[in-house]
Structures are given as C-alpha cells and as structure tokens.
Amino acid sequence: MTDKRTANLGRALCLGGGSLGALVLFGWFEGMQSLCTVVPGRPAMAPDAAFALLLLGLAGALLNSTQPASTRRLFAKLLGGVVIVVGVEIAVRYALRIHLPFDHVFLRNHALAWGRSPPTAAALIFLGAAIVLFEVRLDKRARLSKALILCASFIAITALLGYLYGADTHYVVRGAPISSLTVTKATARALRLGAERLTLGVAVPGALGGLMICVGLLLERPDSEIMRVFIAPGPGGALMKRLTPAAILIPVVLGFVAARLPGIEDVPLTFAALTAITTLSSLFLLGITAVHLNRAHESLRISEAKFAGMVSTSADAIISVDEAQRITLFNAGAEKIFGYSSAEMIGVPLDILIPKRYREIHARHLNSFMAGPDCSRPASAPGRIYGLRRNDEEFPAGASISKLSVGGKSIVSVTLRDMTESNRLYQSAIQASRSRDEVLGIVAHDLRNPLQIITINARLLRRSGPEPTREMAAEIGAAADRMNRFIQDLLDVTSIESGHLSLRPERLDVGDIISEVVHRQTPLAESALLDLIAPTELDLPNIWADRDRLLQVFENLVGNAIKFTKAGGHITLGAVASTGEVVFSVWDNGSGIADTNLPHVFDRFWQASHGAHRGAGLGLAVVKGIVESHGGHVWVRSSVGRGTTFFFSIPIAPQARQRPDARAFGARPAITG
Numbered sequence: 001m002t003d004k005r006t007a008n009l010g011r012a013l014c015l016g017g018g019s020l021g022a023l024v025l026f027g028w029f030e031g032m033q034s035l036c037t038v039v040p041g042r043p044a045m046a047p048d049a050a051f052a053l054l055l056l057g058l059a060g061a062l063l064n065s066t067q068p069a070s071t072r073r074l075f076a077k078l079l080g081g082v083v084i085v086v087g088v089e090i091a092v093r094y095a096l097r098i099h100l101p102f103d104h105v106f107l108r109n110h111a112l113a114w115g116r117s118p119p120t121a122a123a124l125i126f127l128g129a130a131i132v133l134f135e136v137r138l139d140k141r142a143r144l145s146k147a148l149i150l151c152a153s154f155i156a157i158t159a160l161l162g163y164l165y166g167a168d169t170h171y172v173v174r175g176a177p178i179s180s181l182t183v184t185k186a187t188a189r190a191l192r193l194g195a196e197r198l199t200l201g202v203a204v205p206g207a208l209g210g211l212m213i214c215v216g217l218l219l220e221r222p223d224s225e226i227m228r229v230f231i232a233p234g235p236g237g238a239l240m241k242r243l244t245p246a247a248i249l250i251p252v253v254l255g256f257v258a259a260r261l262p263g264i265e266d267v268p269l270t271f272a273a274l275t276a277i278t279t280l281s282s283l284f285l286l287g288i289t290a291v292h293l294n295r296a297h298e299s300l301r302i303s304e305a306k307f308a309g310m311v312s313t314s315a316d317a318i319i320s321v322d323e324a325q326r327i328t329l330f331n332a333g334a335e336k337i338f339g340y341s342s343a344e345m346i347g348v349p350l351d352i353l354i355p356k357r358y359r360e361i362h363a364r365h366l367n368s369f370m371a372g373p374d375c376s377r378p379a380s381a382p383g384r385i386y387g388l389r390r391n392d393e394e395f396p397a398g399a400s401i402s403k404l405s406v407g408g409k410s411i412v413s414v415t416l417r418d419m420t421e422s423n424r425l426y427q428s429a430i431q432a433s434r435s436r437d438e439v440l441g442i443v444a445h446d447l448r449n450p451l452q453i454i455t456i457n458a459r460l461l462r463r464s465g466p467e468p469t470r471e472m473a474a475e476i477g478a479a480a481d482r483m484n485r486f487i488q489d490l491l492d493v494t495s496i497e498s499g500h501l502s503l504r505p506e507r508l509d510v511g512d513i514i515s516e517v518v519h520r521q522t523p524l525a526e527s528a529l530l531d532l533i534a535p536t537e538l539d540l541p542n543i544w545a546d547r548d549r550l551l552q553v554f555e556n557l558v559g560n561a562i563k564f565t566k567a568g569g570h571i572t573l574g575a576v577a578s579t580g581e582v583v584f585s586v587w588d589n590g591s592g593i594a595d596t597n598l599p600h601v602f603d604r605f606w607q608a609s610h611g612a613h614r615g616a617g618l619g620l621a622v623v624k625g626i627v628e629s630h631g632g633h634v635w636v637r638s639s640v641g642r643g644t645t646f647f648f649s650i651p652i653a654p655q656a657r658q659r660p661d662a663r664a665f666g667a668r669p670a671i672t673g
Contacts, residue, residue: 010219011061017212018057020205024050038205042163045203046117052086052124053209055079059131060216073134080131087124094118119155119202123210126152130217146218153214154280159207317416323409325350325366337418339390355388369401370410376402387416395420447487455480489618492552493604496625503546503629507653510575510582511538513547517554517573524559529567532558540577542653549626550650556619557586557646564644565590581632581652587645593638601636623648 020038024045027035036044045053062076094117130148137143202210311318317334321327330345338353345352350366351359369377378400387397399416454476461473495501518534525532543550554573561571565588574585593601602624627634627648638644 006219010216013212013216013219014057014060015216016057017209017216018054018060020209020212021045021050021053021055021057024205025054036205037203038208039163042204045205046090046120048086048090049117049120049124049203049206052083052128053206053213055083055086056124056127056131056213057209059083060213060220063131063134063217063220077132077134080128083124083128084132087121087128090124091118091121094121117202117206119159120206123152123155123202123206126155127210127213127217134217149214149217150280153211154277155202156207156211156214157279159202160204160211163204163207314415317418318413319350319353319416320411320413321350321366322411323370325363328411329413334416337389337395337416338387353388355386355394358386366401366412370403370412374403376400387418396423447483451480451483451487455484486618489622492622492625493618496622496629501625501629503549505544505546505630507542507655508545508547508550509542510540513543513550513554514538514573514575516551517558520551521555521558524562525571528562528565530562530565531570532573533570534573535575538575540575540582542655543582543650544653545630545650549630553623553626553648554584554586556623560619560646561586561588561590561644564588577652578649581649583647583649585645585647587643589643592640592642592644593636594640598636598638602634 023035024038025047027033028044028047028050033044034040056079059076059079062072062079126148130145130152133148134143134145136145311329311331314331314333315336317337318329318331319327319334320329327345327348327350330340330342332342334345335341351363354362378398385397385399386394388394396419397416398419399414401412401414404411404413458473458477458480462470462477465473492501514534518532522532558571558573565571569589572585572587574587576583576585602620604618604621623646624634627650631651632649634646634648636644636646
C-alpha cells in the first residue's frame, strides 16, 4: 500500500469514527434509543461525548494536509482544543456531580439514561491534545501525539474487550450513585444499576469510534514512527504484517476463554485490562523488533546497491569464488573480458578461466591465501599472469585478490584487468622512444658535421678576411654555436628522460667553478651591456660533481638571465653552504616571471613569452635534469618587475661533509615574489 492510499484510509477511519458521534447525536434528538446505544442493553453515549467524537472525526480528516501551516490544519487544531474543553467538562461534572439544564432536552420521548465517565473524558482529552500537538516532537524519531493516541486507544480497547467479556462492573462500581441525574426506577432496573453504583465505563459508540479515530490518526502519517514500521518493505514490515493479527487475536481469545472458566467470579474487567495491556505490549515489542530489522534491511539494501553499482559498472573483471574455488559472482566486466555470460559461469570451477599449464600452481596459491592471515594482496606483477578466453585465446592480465570470512567460511574476490592493450601501448612507447633516440642521434651526427665545417670556416674568415667579411663571419659563428647548443640540449633531454645521462663526478672547488663561469660568461654579458657580479672570496667545502655538466648548468642559467634582462642591468652569482650540500644562485634584475608561470618554467619547450621566441625552451629542463642527476634539487623565486633568482644544490664531496663552519660571501639575498 502506498503512502497516499494509507493516508486516505486514515482519513476515512477518522470520518467513520466521527460519523458514529453524529449518529448518536441524531438518536438523542430524534429519541431513537438504538442509535444512542448501538448495542441493545448497553449504556448510551452522553450527548456531549458524542459531540466531541464528531469534532475529533472532522479534525482527524482535516489534518491530512501537505502544507504544515494550512488553514485546514489550523482549523483541525481549533477543533482539537474544543474537544479538550469538552473532556475537561465531562470530568468536572463527574467529580462535582452537577448537571446543566439542557441535559433534560435529550431525555424526551424515551426512558434512557447516561452517565459521566472518567475514562471517556480521559480519552477525549488525549485525542484532542494529540491533534493540537500533532507536529510536536519529543526528539527526531518520536512525536508526543503518538503517545497520546496510544493512551486513548488503550482506553477504547479495554472498553470493547470488557463488553466482549460481559463485564457489567466494567461500566459500574458498587458503592456510589449512578450520576447526579434523576432517572426513573424502570430505567435503573433496565440497566441493572442500583442506587449505590457509580458509572465508570465507556459507551460502545464512544469506544468503537474512538478506536477508529486513533487508528486513523496513526495512518495520517504513514512515513513516520509507528506506521512506518508497518508499511516498510523490509523484513520488519513483513514481520509486523504477519504477526500483528496473531498478537491481537491470541490475547483476546485467551481472555475470553479465561473469563468464563469455572471458579472465576466477577473479574471480566480485570481480564479486559490485562488483555489490552498484553496486546499493546506485544505490538510494542513487535514494533521495536521491526524497527531494528528495517534499519538493518535498509543498510543492507543501500550497501548491496552500492556494491552492485560498483561491480556492474566496473570495466575490470570482478570474480568471487567460494572455498571450493567455484564462481559465485561474475560481473559484466568479466563477461566482456572472458566472453562467458554470468548465468553460465555461476557454480563453475575457476580453472576454466586459467590456461592449463597454470591451473595447478594457481590452485595452490589460492588455497594458501585462504588459509593465511592476509586479507588482500596483488596476485602478481601486471602481465605476469594469464587468463583464458572462451575462444581459447590467452591474454596477459594484472590481478589482485581479497578475502572475506563469514561464519567460518572464506569468500575470495579477484579483480582482474586485461593488460593486452596496455602491453601493446607500452611496447609501442618503448619502440617510439628508441626510434626517437635513433633519429636524434642521426640528426645530431648529420647536423654537427656541416656545423663543424661552418664553424671552422667562420673562424678562418674572422682571422684573415676583410673587415665586412669578419663581421658576417662572427654572426655565422654565433649562429652555428647556437645550433650546436640546441642539438646538445636535445640529446641531453633525451638522455635525462631515459635515465642514461652520463656523469663523471669529481671533487671540485666552488671558487674555481665560479671563476670559470665568470671567465666564460663575461663576454656575453658585456655584449648585452650587463654586469656579471660574483663573490671574490669563498670558503666553502668542495663539491662532488661533473665539471662540464655543472658549467653547462651555469651556462644555461646565465644565458637565460641575459635574454630577459635589459641593458644596464646586472646578474649576480652566489654560493652558500647548507647541510650536506652547497646551494648556488643566479640572480638578475630583469623583467621577472609571473606567479602563474612559475610552475611551468622547468617544463620542456615552455616559454614565458610566446610573442618573442628566444630559444627552444629546453635550457631549464636540462638544468633540472642535470642537477637532479647529481642528487640535488632546483627551484626559482621571482617577482614581476624586480627580477628572478634560480637556486640549485649540489652535494659536497664525501671527505668534506664533516667540515663544521663553512661560510660564503657575496651571495645575493633571495628575492621573494
């Protein structure tokens, strides 16, 4: 049953209960005794109680609104407040034994009496308060109105069971007058009431109508608290649907039989109350059990949905096997990889998916894993195991296995990936890398030979040619040198990427290295109208590095600074000792690098300015590769308009690592951008 249909059923029950109140009122006005008692020989329902029952039915039907602050719901709460007033009025009139003049209006044309009933008053107050407080919560799960409805339903059930068990004392108690009303002796005799008896019961229309309204109010909110347990699709809901009739009927039948056993006198009311308590307690215990079952079922359902979603959408093969190594799960990825359907693989031995030569050793490994303490592990390195497709084609695979123990039994799941395409791409990449290296080697060899001839002839022309020719020869020589450096950078990048960069480390004096850098780079700096500044005194530990590669690093960094520093600027070299290494720096006061570009400066073929191509973009990538091959690291700090500082570290020579007080002079402070 859907929530909407359940709520509509609740509204119908509320209207039905209210209709009983209207029926009783009509009986009083028209003098129809059968309508006032419903069951012949039983007490009539008081007119004010019937009026309150009618209001409760209307209020319960109006509560079924989707808008919390709707006019219908506010009017329903107003009716609930009126019902509370009527309930209090009944209780006060019973306690003070008073009556109002209009009571005699309802006694015309027939001899019928009614009394004021405290249980009726309590039930009306409970239901009226439940309507007024329908939205009030004690906590996130419990509503105060539900507790009030259950209290009212207990009164109604006890009354109906009392009538079922034939309890005259359920309606009267010895030792007190029936009420403050004056009734005829015939009426009293008809009701089997003496002047010494006191009214306590609930009339049949009130009990039946009140119970209908109680159930209707509970059904008004099928998605919350009590009724949610009944309509839940999980095992808790199924448990409640199956056992609720038994939980109600068995105590009722037992009470009915026990009330008529020989030797038991005048105790039907006790049995009625006990039966009601037993019934409600049984339902309460069933509800608690169902709540936990529903929560467990919901958690399990969500978990299964997540698992099923991950398994079904995975491109990898996910296969589960039991302790006998028979397949219990075969997902869509496995169907695609192996060519079998899930239906035909469930219950089949796992060996069918493994080449015959590997089956015995695979079974031993799997049994060992099941018996071992590990919960998961890679089956082997990717490409070292093989699977067998339906068409008997073998393929390389990578796999990992996991284990779950439940009730002393192990379930093993294998996640397998077809490595055929990955292996093909890997081999293609290796072949492409080899081809690239071969092409670069050929290009470098074929380009360097004519460049060497160009360089030699340019030098000869600079020495012996006429003045205009000498200038052109100098430009030709410079262009040839740039080509040589570009070729060398390409070869170095290739060697760095393949991990084959050749190094011949030796003990080097930092001062000698700095002096040689200044000697080599000063002509270039002066030609660009820049000053190259270096420390004059250095007391630093020796470093362990390849001399030519270290000079190449400085050449690239200084050359890079010359490109991006305007005439009149200066470039400063520095060195400072650190823990186990010497940190070198190359600082310029050029244009600087934007913060967004700093992460890319060491990328291959990257240039900060794409408008002016000042090189191939390999120099800094070569610097990074050479420094890291020495075991050092390189970094940069820059500020636009203030300049850039490149830092790199080189390990100190082994014997020099223990020198305690290494100092450096002339190092330019770092620019923090």
